[in-house]
Amino acid sequence: MALTAKxxxxxxxxxRLKITDAEKEFFAEQLSSILKYVDKLDELDTSEVEPLIYIxxxxxxxxxxxxxxxxxxxxxxxxxxxxxxxxxxxxxxx
Amino acid sequence: xxxxxxxxxxxxxxxxxxxxxxxxxxxxxxxxxxxxDEKIASFVTLTEEKAYEKASQIDKMGNYQxxxxxPYALKDLFCTRDIRTTCCSRxxxxxVPPYDSYxxxxxxxxxxxxxxxxNMDEFAMGxxxxxxxxxxxxxxxxxxxxxxGSSGGSAAAVAAExxxxxxxxxxxxxxxxxxxxxxxxxxxxTYGRVSRWGVVSYSSSLDQVGxxxxxxxxxxxxxxxxSGYDPMDSTSVNTAxxxxxxxxxGEVRGMKIAFPxxxxxAGVDExxxxxxxxxxxxxxxxxxxxxxxxxxxxxxxxxxYYLIAxxxxxxxxxxxxxxxxxxxxxxxxxxxxxFSQSRARGFGDEVKRRLLLGTYALSSGYxxxxxxxxxxxxxxxxxxxxxxxxxxxxxxCPTTTRTAFKIDEEIDxxxxxxxxxxxxxxxxxxxxxxxxxxxGFADGLPIGMQIIGRAFDEASMLKAxxxxxxxxxxxxxxPHLEVK
Numbered sequence: 001m002a003l004t005a006k007x008x009x010x011x012x013x014x015x016r017l018k019i020t021d022a023e024k025e026f027f028a029e030q031l032s033s034i035l036k037y038v039d040k041l042d043e044l045d046t047s048e049v050e051p052l053i054y055i056x057x058x059x060x061x062x063x064x065x066x067x068x069x070x071x072x073x074x075x076x077x078x079x080x081x082x083x084x085x086x087x088x089x090x091x092x093x094x
Numbered sequence: 095x096x097x098x099x100x101x102x103x104x105x106x107x108x109x110x111x112x113x114x115x116x117x118x119x120x121x122x123x124x125x126x127x128x129x130x131d132e133k134i135a136s137f138v139t140l141t142e143e144k145a146y147e148k149a150s151q152i153d154k155m156g157n158y159q160x161x162x163x164x165p166y167a168l169k170d171l172f173c174t175r176d177i178r179t180t181c182c183s184r185x186x187x188x189x190v191p192p193y194d195s196y197x198x199x200x201x202x203x204x205x206x207x208x209x210x211x212x213n214m215d216e217f218a219m220g221x222x223x224x225x226x227x228x229x230x231x232x233x234x235x236x237x238x239x240x241x242x243g244s245s246g247g248s249a250a251a252v253a254a255e256x257x258x259x260x261x262x263x264x265x266x267x268x269x270x271x272x273x274x275x276x277x278x279x280x281x282x283x284t285y286g287r288v289s290r291w292g293v294v295s296y297s298s299s300l301d302q303v304g305x306x307x308x309x310x311x312x313x314x315x316x317x318x319x320x321s322g323y324d325p326m327d328s329t330s331v332n333t334a335x336x337x338x339x340x341x342x343x344g345e346v347r348g349m350k351i352a353f354p355x356x357x358x359x360a361g362v363d364e365x366x367x368x369x370x371x372x373x374x375x376x377x378x379x380x381x382x383x384x385x386x387x388x389x390x391x392x393x394x395x396x397x398x399y400y401l402i403a404x405x406x407x408x409x410x411x412x413x414x415x416x417x418x419x420x421x422x423x424x425x426x427x428x429x430x431x432x433f434s435q436s437r438a439r440g441f442g443d444e445v446k447r448r449l450l451l452g453t454y455a456l457s458s459g460y461x462x463x464x465x466x467x468x469x470x471x472x473x474x475x476x477x478x479x480x481x482x483x484x485x486x487x488x489x490x491c492p493t494t495t496r497t498a499f500k501i502d503e504e505i506d507x508x509x510x511x512x513x514x515x516x517x518x519x520x521x522x523x524x525x526x527x528x529x530x531x532x533x534g535f536a537d538g539l540p541i542g543m544q545i546i547g548r549a550f551d552e553a554s555m556l557k558a559x560x561x562x563x564x565x566x567x568x569x570x571x572x573p574h575l576e577v578k
Contacts, residue, residue, distance in 0.1 A: 003454075008450065011450050011453050011454055011457070012434075012450060013434075014453050014457065015408060015437075015449045015450055015453040016412075016415070016430070016433040016434045016437055017434060017437050017438055017441070017446060017449060017450070018431075018434040018435050018437070018438040019438065019446070023446075027446070027447060027450055030447060030508055031447070031450060031451055031454070033508075033509055034400060034447075034451060034508065034509060034512075035451075035454075037397055037400070037509055038397040038398075038400055038401055038464070038468075039397075040393075040394065040397045041394055041397050041398065041401075041467050041468065041471050043394075044391075044394060044471055044474065046467060046470035046471060046474070049470040049471075049473050049474060050470070050473055051466055051469035051470050051472075051473060052469050052470070052472040052473035052476055053469060054299075055285050055286075055299060055476070055524070055525035056285065056286050056329065056331060056525065058328070058329065061325070061328050063325065071192040071193060072192075075192035076192060076418075078190070078192070079188075079189055079190060079192075079418065079419035079420075080417075080418055080419065081416060081417075081419075081420070081421070081422035081424075082422060082424070088417050088418055090417055090429055090432065091426060091427060091428050091429050091431075091432055092428070092429075093428075093429050
């Protein structure tokens, strides 16, 4: 399956990735060749196969609802690119 | 003999006899790093001050048990408290984690001395370190060639004797392929054997932490220290961890070893094929039973990988939005622009490629055709291996189709670069343990042999690897490095 520059533009919006017009063309070409390669999977009939979702036999794990220590607020905030009054500050949302 | 040339178990013996000290070893390691790293470029961060501090503490205590006094380094995606952890991405260039990874903490508690953080392909996406946002690491055997990747810094540092061991991660071959290219021992344990807590996620159903060492004994020693159950990683498995060193007896008599014909065919260089075939003959002469088998679905593992891994990455890397940590574009006027522009500036091309591909594979209308199809093929690949492991103890094949390639040789064509992992990816798909050990040379470049075991049977794999090492000298060969 070949991707167009327009389709790449839509994908980039979904992936929250700003890309230039030149990148749209560049990625469309590269992604098309990768998708052409993965089309190889069509050679296999998987109509009767269960998808493998977990490689291990897993189940949900619960822990007791107890208070445990974690990193301090200051440590967590220290990596914030823009912090004000103990909040992460972002541009206006609504 | 310089201290930096010694393996972990050799250093342990010296320390136990008080014939050296943690500080002496640390000095030797840093002098080696300073003499070689201008050429090799394995390290993105050195932690010299902290390392000497720890070494001095250990010497004061004078108790050299476990890994006390043994230097090591971590791939730069293991979170290290108060030490920058970048994933070799502009996105995390200034990120200083408030906590340690589980594996790193285990090494610290065992007395290990962290000397620095190692170069890698950005977010572990790549096979050469050329996708590091900072620089490309050089292969110590030939500085014009790549060390492999994504744990390229981890492999090169061990090969260049900058550290006796390092940790890496392996999602599709990222420990085994660089180990093969650099002529060291690389071990990827079973999925679930080692906790991934504090390791930046790429593809969560495939990622596994593992070791890079100069011999098999060291791989067993380090695996002893990092394995085990961790409630903080819900995929970490609560089963007993044996002492892996006790299986290293040089015996392979009666072991049943399968070699899959597909892994010796098309695309595998003659030199590589011959070296691994020679190794198989050696096993036979030691009393192992060998048989050719078929893993017909393995040829579908790579296309399956390039749907599953990008799909998982597109979800995992959604956390990098410029809000709580990482790079933020300060110019953006609204939130969507802030996300999109921060990510555009923070991520390199390979990461962008995989995020777009993964978003595509998961998007409505394509989910069944791509992602679900890949999960079904993954089931077939796993069943292939299960069938073989019902009758055999181990599978042996080449780690890579050829030896290390030249820098810039493959960077322009993503698909060619992806082919590097064609012999290693199936192992991740099935969640099995795999390792690469040196088994020969072609034109002065190391060749790696891959040993694959049953799930949670790292012991048999290590046993066979050790037996081979006892009979050969490949692991003792050293790259010739002209140093300052």
